[in-house]
Amino acid sequence: MSLLGAALALLYAAAFVAAYVDYLGKAGEWLADLPLLLLAIPFTFTLDVLTQGAFSLTGDETFKVLGAALFCCALAYGVGAAAEFLVRKLLGFVAPPRS
Numbered sequence: 001m002s003l004l005g006a007a008l009a010l011l012y013a014a015a016f017v018a019a020y021v022d023y024l025g026k027a028g029e030w031l032a033d034l035p036l037l038l039l040a041i042p043f044t045f046t047l048d049v050l051t052q053g054a055f056s057l058t059g060d061e062t063f064k065v066l067g068a069a070l071f072c073c074a075l076a077y078g079v080g081a082a083a084e085f086l087v088r089k090l091l092g093f094v095a096p097p098r099s
Contacts, residue, residue: 005080009073015039016069023059033059042075043068 019035026032036059037044047055057064 002077002081002084004084005077008080009077012039012073012076013069016065016072020059020065027059036065040065040068040072043071046071 016036016039019039023033023036037057040057044055044057057068059065
């Protein structure tokens with residue numbers, strides 16, 4: 001369990017919730033879902049590559065937004081866990097293997 005990874009994933013989830021609530025308040029307006037789409041760039045880019053450009057995301061597609069939030073939170077957790085591991089390794093805080 002990575003504390004840094006969990007903290008980053010929690011922050012990303014909170015940002016997604018805030019952006020989605022903001023979108024719901026502005027639904028129907030021009031660029032209402034822009035903050036949500038900017039947060040979902042890693043998800044959108046990944047699926048755009050996998051579907052060879054046939055993927056789109058808007059704020060009114062709730063299940064895609066949930067998928068984007070889960071994907072981005074998992075990515076944030078992985079990046080945080082890797083960064084925490086590297087810092088611990090470089091600073092020598094990793095416990096020696098048990099014999």
